[in-house]
Amino acid sequence: MNGLNRRQVVQGMGAAALSPILAHHASGLAQQGDIVIGAAQPVTGVFAFAGTQMHYGMNDYVAWRNEKGGVQGRKLRYVMEDSGFKVDQGVAIFKKIMASDKPNFFYCDGTPLVKAITRDAVDSKHVMTSSTSLAAAVADAVNTPQNFVPGPTYSRLHEVLMEHVNKTWKGAEKPRIAYVYTEAEFGIDGIPAAKARAAKLGLPIVAEVITKPGGVGVDVSTEVAKLRRARPNIVVFQGYINSPMPEFARQMKEAAMDVEIYGTAWGLDKPAFDGLAAVGENLTGVSPYATGDEDVPMIREIRAYLNKARPGTAHISPFYISAWFSGMVFAEIADRCLKDKKALTLDNMKAAMESIKGWDTGGLIGLPVDLSAHETQIGRVIRYNPAKKAMEPAGEWIKA
Numbered sequence: 001m002n003g004l005n006r007r008q009v010v011q012g013m014g015a016a017a018l019s020p021i022l023a024h025h026a027s028g029l030a031q032q033g034d035i036v037i038g039a040a041q042p043v044t045g046v047f048a049f050a051g052t053q054m055h056y057g058m059n060d061y062v063a064w065r066n067e068k069g070g071v072q073g074r075k076l077r078y079v080m081e082d083s084g085f086k087v088d089q090g091v092a093i094f095k096k097i098m099a100s101d102k103p104n105f106f107y108c109d110g111t112p113l114v115k116a117i118t119r120d121a122v123d124s125k126h127v128m129t130s131s132t133s134l135a136a137a138v139a140d141a142v143n144t145p146q147n148f149v150p151g152p153t154y155s156r157l158h159e160v161l162m163e164h165v166n167k168t169w170k171g172a173e174k175p176r177i178a179y180v181y182t183e184a185e186f187g188i189d190g191i192p193a194a195k196a197r198a199a200k201l202g203l204p205i206v207a208e209v210i211t212k213p214g215g216v217g218v219d220v221s222t223e224v225a226k227l228r229r230a231r232p233n234i235v236v237f238q239g240y241i242n243s244p245m246p247e248f249a250r251q252m253k254e255a256a257m258d259v260e261i262y263g264t265a266w267g268l269d270k271p272a273f274d275g276l277a278a279v280g281e282n283l284t285g286v287s288p289y290a291t292g293d294e295d296v297p298m299i300r301e302i303r304a305y306l307n308k309a310r311p312g313t314a315h316i317s318p319f320y321i322s323a324w325f326s327g328m329v330f331a332e333i334a335d336r337c338l339k340d341k342k343a344l345t346l347d348n349m350k351a352a353m354e355s356i357k358g359w360d361t362g363g364l365i366g367l368p369v370d371l372s373a374h375e376t377q378i379g380r381v382i383r384y385n386p387a388k389k390a391m392e393p394a395g396e397w398i399k400a
Contacts, residue, residue: 034077035070035334035344037062037327038103038127040093040113042085050241050266050319051109054132055080056310057323058107061331064305071331072338077101083109091116103127104344105330107323111135111185114147121146121346128333128349130326132319134265134288135189139375141354146346148353148374150326151288151365152400154190154238157264159400160379161286162197165234168395178207178232178259180223180248187213187239190264194236206230211244218244224251227259236262242271249281260284270315273384273391282384284394289321290364291382292392298362315390325364329371332356366397 039058042051062078070076079101083090090113097103098120106121108114108131115138121127122145129147131138134157139149152160169175177198181187187210198205207230209223227235227248235252237245245261252259263272263285273283290296294303299316302324306313336352337344356371367378381395 033074035074035105035331036077036079036101036103037105037107037330038094038097038101039078039080039107040083040090040109041080041107042109043082045084045086047085047109049271050132050269050317051083051085053317053319054107054109054323057320058327060302060305060309060320061324061327063309064301065327065331071334074334074338076327076331079103083113085109087112087116094120098124098127104334104349105129107131107326108133111138114138114144118144118146125346126344128330128346128353130329132266132322134375135185137185137189139373141374144374145350148329148371150322150329151265151375152377152379153375154264155193156375156377156400157286157288157379158190158194158236158238159197160398161236161262161264161381162194162201162203163398163400164286164381164395166201166203171233174203175233176204176206176231177234177236178209178227178230179205180209180211180227180235180237182213182239183210184213184239190238206232213239218247220244220247220251224248224255227252228255228257231257232259234260234262236264237267238264240267240272241269242275245272246275246279246281249276250279253279253281262286266318268382268391269318274389277384277386277389282386283391284381284383286379287318287382287391288365288376288379289318289325290366290380290393291316291318291321292390293363296363296366298364301362321364325361328361328364329353329356332359367399 041055043055062076066075079097081093094117106127106129110131111133114131134149134151134153136153136155138144138147139153261281268285276283290299333349333352337348342348354372358368365378369376378399380397382391383394385392
């Protein structure tokens with residue numbers, strides 16, 4: 001996003017007087033009755049490009065909601081520290097904010113931190129959690145009862161993708177599909193569900209290529225040779241945010257392979273679609289959110305807020321939208337408890353979250369949302385438009 005850059009975010013954290021929210025935290029003057037959202041955000045380190053957007057998304061939702069009166073007349077208060085995407089640092093931040101601010105909600109930087117703090121969060125009896133993680137392991141009402149994922153799990157995303165391909169493929173024969181994914185959890189998660197749904201629909205998976213987490217300059221020639229022998233029509237990438245997808249695309253073009261490239265969730269952000277566009281490939285994939293749809297009421301609200309807070313912002317990252325959506329769910333949980341005159345205990349908040357059915361998110365998710373399973377189960381395919389240099393809707397909303 002344009003506007004504040006990562007360095008300015010970090011400097012702002014160091015100079016709390018520049019931020020009313022952080023200054024409030026630094027002063028220790030908690031407002032009576034605030035609904036507190038703590039967070040460990042990776043605004044520095046390997047995932048800083050995502051963490052900065054996650055921070056903005058939660059911060060901006062809190063400010064936007066407070067401008068509209070908060071929740072049942074109570075203000076939201078956001079307390080964030082930088083985790084650097086390090087689990088030990090994130091755990092220390094969680095414990096610090098739990099002791100100093102007794103948050104009602106806590107936003108983690110990813111799957112490992114959610115897992116690491118689950119026991120303490122449950123034992124506290126007063127905090128619910130979320131993160132950008134869409135891992136099935138943290139959408140588990142038994143093992144991570146305090147947590148929800150802000151969208152469909154990776155399994156559901158791949159089921160949506162298989163359903164979309166089955167409905168829209170124009171060829172005389174079923175498309176031949178190859179999967180390329182990392183050996184990390186982010187890559188592996190969702191692949192079994194994809195294969196099961198493909199088998200159910202009669203879609204042939206003709207190759208699976210597993211790589212180490214990619215980086216610039218990774219040699220993928222051996223993997224591309226395997227794909228060329230399999231002759232897929234579609235290659236689906238999972239577990240990459242950019243590299244080595246463009247290198248795969250470049251080498252597949254050089255090998256005269258005519259394929260469509262698909263991704264999911266975080267692999268559809270600007271680094272990925274710009275990187276693929278640079279080698280002449282238009283990325284397609286499954287998004288949990290109304291990406292590229294400016295007519296959606298909640299996207300209009302986000303755009304209006306950004307125009308005021310950070311004029312000139314063009315691209316709205318899915319990481320930003322995801323954190324904004326988690327903020328919406330936190331507020332909805334609190335609102336339901338307070339309307340029913342129930343304390344913000346974990347048991348009450350979990351019950352309130354699981355009661356969310358048929359919820360209108362202002363179109364941020366295009367079908368009524370059911371969070372009873374700690375995930376939304378809804379997605380839509382989007383595709384890169386080279387004329388607009390942006391992703392736009394390319395299919396109907398599907399519930400897995």
